[in-house]
Amino acid sequence: MEIFHSIVLGIVEGLTEFLPISSTAHIDLAREVLSIEATDFVKSFEIIIQLGAIMAIVAIYFKKLFSWKVIRALIISFIPTGVIGFILYKIIKEYLLGNTLVIAVALFVGGIIILIFEKKYNSLSEPERGIETLNVRELLLLGIAQALAVIPGVSRSGAVIIFGRAIKIPRSLITEFSFLLAVPTMLLASIYDIYKSGFSITNQEWGSIAIGFVTAFIVAYFVVKIFLNYIRKHSFSIFGWYRIILGIIVFILIFWA
Helix, strand or coil: CCHHHHHHHHHHHHHHCCCCCCHHHHHHHHHHHCCCCCCHHHHHHHHHHHHHHHHHHHHHCCCHHHCHHHHHHHHHHHHHHHHHHHHHHHHHHHHHCCCHHHHHHHHHHHHHHHHHHHHHCCCCCCCCCCHHHCCHHHHHHHHHHHHHHHCCCCCHHHHHHHHHHHCCCCHHHHHHHHHHHHHHHHHHHHHHHHHHHCCCCCHHHHHHHHHHHHHHHHHHHHHHHHHHHHHCCCCCHHHHHHHHHHHHHHHHHHHHC
């Protein structure tokens, strides 16, 4: 893999991991545009640069991640995600991962759902709540919602955010919680993926991984900061429209090809 490819994929990962637009979809599309073959190394590369983006969350929320109330909330939410993800892992890997049509449908439908829920729950002036106020029912439902992200194109953060809005969790709280929930979820998912893939990487390939990892970390760090400020004053509608437009473009490209 060329240095340019490592940087571009790192930028794409950092830009999209925590926005409700699906990082998996964008990484797959970027790989197609760059004509990068989905070799075992490339798959491992994509898994590891996700960890770079996750480390940005660790850096931003380092103290909060060691709060028992936050740890408790993350454990409860992760349980349904882990169980459902483990059960569906083989099916998703075999039949859905890398399927461009599935990605297009998920992007389009997800965009419509975002617009519907933003129209229904569009209040920007909401009472302040902390993570410690989330009850067990809410946490389990958010974990189930996150499990939908095993479908390529759904978006892990998007599923959590929209489901959170549906059960009337304030915009800023559900956004922050979706970031924090990514840490155990993506960390364990990445470790499991690496284990299943065999993880055979040469010294030269480690250089490409390091570039992608650092790039994803830096970009994700600033994206999270900007996104948190953005959603305090704006709705998620722009991401809904973006998903719909991108989904249509992917549909056109599929049938054009």
